[in-house]
Amino acid sequence: MSKLIDFQTEPDSYRHWRVEHDGAVARLIMDVDEQGGLFDGYELKLNSYDLGVDIELADIVQRMRFEHPEIGAVVMQSGKDRVFCAGANIKMLGGAPHAHKVNFCKFTNETRNTYENSGAESGQHYLAAVKGACAGGGYELALACDEIYMTDDGTTSVALPEVPLLAVLPGTGGLTRVTDKRKVRRDLADVFCSIEEGIKGKRAKDWRLVDEVIANSKFDEFVASRALEIAQTAKGERQLTGIQLGAIDRSIQNDGSVSYSAVEVEIDRANGIATITISGPNGPPPKDLDELHSLGDQTWMLRLARELDDAMLHLRFNELEAGVVVFKSLGDPELVGAHEKFVFDHIGEDWLSHEICLNWKRVLKRIDMTSRSLVALIENGSCFVGVLAELLFAVDRSYMMEGDFEEDNRPVAAVKLTSANFGPFPMSNDLTRLETRFLGTPEMVGEAHGEVDKLLEAEEAEQLGLVTFAYDDLDWEDEVRIFLEERGSFSPDALTGMEANLRFPGPETMETRIFGRLTAWQNWIFQRPNAVGISGALQRYGTGKRGEYDRKRV
């Protein structure tokens, strides 16, 4: 799997999905090209998916928000006869290295979460219209929708057959959504998750696995009218016009560095460090909403978010040995604040401002969820303000320059909190990053709030608990170097486990449970011989031979 995985795509390049628009209702039709696998060695039969299929889905979901704000209901359906979706492709999983499986599951989960939240956040409701076999990851696609409709054709069923068939678990939140979202009784859930053939007809509704079971002859009509009703309720009489999401400006160099318009990624292969430098805006924010809309994807806030998101995904999938990710920023704090303020000021009245904010919420979560040591370096000339200051609370540690540095005439390092740090960007645990940071001293959140909109230099920032360490000119270089070297010497596995444990304290939500259990259980099972050993079920799937299990319970 050495080829570069590219997360950028556009509708003309889709091989696996079609989108049809009709007023406020969109049809999202899954019609996977069997020969269109991202890697060699497997065919995407029966609408099964691999990362390539999911990259397209993520692109569709993102474009639906920005390019089609008029859409209130998205009907997810199959373009194939007799199969809705058979889930993740097993041969692909069987052949993929562990890291790819984990990254794949994580990315697909992020996409599921994105469209799952789309109804509540943007009035864009995903609805699953299930005709034909809907198994494993196929049912998980449906589970992340707001409603699931299933035809009663005597054949169609929903199933999570991973345990009996593959000796693994559903990898995109299936078990968690069955119990936490759909609130299926746990003993019935136990039955459901142990049978290959799944549940069809009325029982699927009785068990709460689907919302409606509809006679096949009335199914299409039902779905159409329900989707229309939901779309109209969601969007009302508003006439919204989308913006175009053009290709992002990106170039990848041979040494691994990646340049975007507002993001630079530098790879230090020898030391396993990726440095992401974010550039602040070059000019003032849009004058008014008209200008914002005409700038569209070129407005700094959105452009940066898309580039940063792509950079994170690139690092996750293509730079597996970059174990430490360092965030830096460069720019005018005033301009960052002004851009952010413009967007925040219009969230209530303008869909695009609202979506830009939501997009940042997702990008920041993507960073939270990245299994690398995350570090922020707050250097002179940086612009960690508001939404960019969130990065300081997302990382595992932050280091800040204190006082004057010799031969450095950049403005002295400072951070600035804004309303962005107190609500709009919750983590997966539903707390803000500051609330999570100050779980044991919640009064500190209030103290920090008292300092909103002020440039805070190192001493103040350290006192407020906003940075881990502040170092002056004497210590800075050595301290940072030693820390990075030490970090690079630890076991990557132990670090991943430690960081994930420490990053998400506080309350559990469905989202934290989905990711937590994916990490703890699925990724454990994915490593065990019972699944991936030479005689394990995943390796043997498709050969006709059964998996051989070590019968000891662990």
Added chain:
Amino acid sequence: MAELVNVEYDTLIPNNVGLSKDRRVQKALEKWHPGYINWWNDLIPREFQESLVYLRTAVSVDPKGWAKFDYVKMPEYRWGILLAPEVEGRTIPCGEHMGDPAWQEVPGEYRALLQRLIVIQGDTEPGSVEQQRFLGKTAPSLYDMRNLFQVNVEEGRHLWAMVYLLQKYFGRNGREEADDLLRRSSGSEEAPRMLGAFNEETPDWLSFFMFTYFTDRDGKMQLESLAQSGFDPMSRTCRFMLTEEAHHMFVGETGVGRVIERTCQVMKDNGIEDPYDIHKIRALGVIDLPTIQKKLNMHYTLSLDLFGQEVSTNAANAFNAGIKGRYMEHRLTDDHKLTDATYPVTQLENDAIVLKDMPALTAVNMRLRDDYRRDASGGVGRWNKLIAKHGIQFEMILPHESFNREIGVFAKKPFDPDGNLLGETDYNEQVGKWLPNKADGDFIASLMVPCTEPGEYAGWISPPKIGIDNKPGDFEYVKLHMA
């Protein structure tokens, strides 16, 4: 007659499975029975339900007793549950459990796999009856009408056989699946049959003959493989079903043969030598050979789809589990495990057809399909002899496996019947030469007029060489109820 093989008539359902002592299954079957009778009554037109049909009924399963002929009203047909006699000491014939005693109960590990196979097999049985439901009204003779009904009641009995397995061995879930076998219906918008070929209508009698020759032969191959099952009740059920299936293929082969025979004879009588002189031939009220070839193309290719993907996980699982064997497994001389064996499978590589050695386990479907092709070519050869006998220059051929496929590596690719890949436009322009078009269908439909006098036959088909149960030519196979 051995004691084991006698059929019990002490319950509503004739059987040799000790139903009267198995209260649980008897109750389940008796509960299912009315639904079945309703299905039958709704399906077959009223006048035929009341007619007396000279049918073969199985009264026991030994070679002498399983075929007793008598006049029966179809709703009173004794659909029963008949299993081939138990073979003492039978062992699992293939896969990783090979050599172990055959299972008499469902192994928990393979419950889902077995149930799925039984449901799919069971779904095809009533499916074909549904597809053929209107043909009685246009039967070319009482002889053919009787054969149609014989096929129909036997498919009905095969449904019973599968329902018995579901109800006896698969608990509540099995009972629900048994109910769903009556809920799905061929071509239904509400709940169609599971396999595509069983949702196509059988519009005319030539289709019926082709169907019984080609599609029922797929059924035969499937039953042959299921007869090798390590799950003994399934094996015994399928072995007995095969004795009946043979008759269906006889109906198909002789049916097509009689149509060909008639066409050739009429051509000869009228001095027509060119089999492509379609206009002239049709004007004489018989079906021209090229059109028969088109029908053959369609039914053969639809039937190939029933074998599924060339490389199949499910098929591999079923074989390795010992749930489903290969055709004539007991006669094959390999290790019956296929752990390291390979089998050549046709694959498409850059639009070129290549044979590739694949793990034999995963190629079990492909192998069965190859066996099928060989099996199906026998009758085609006999049809060609008929044509040659009349001195007509024409040969029926089985089209290449890549032509007109919906499933497998060739699915939806524009191959011609010789296996050449064409451009999409080219294919669409020519496909009317290879598959029946609307005009062909209309012409055949125009010939479908009933012929209900004993001993008389419609003009487009020859009489059979010998009658059923050695009855004379003017035997009244169906005493029609004329109300």
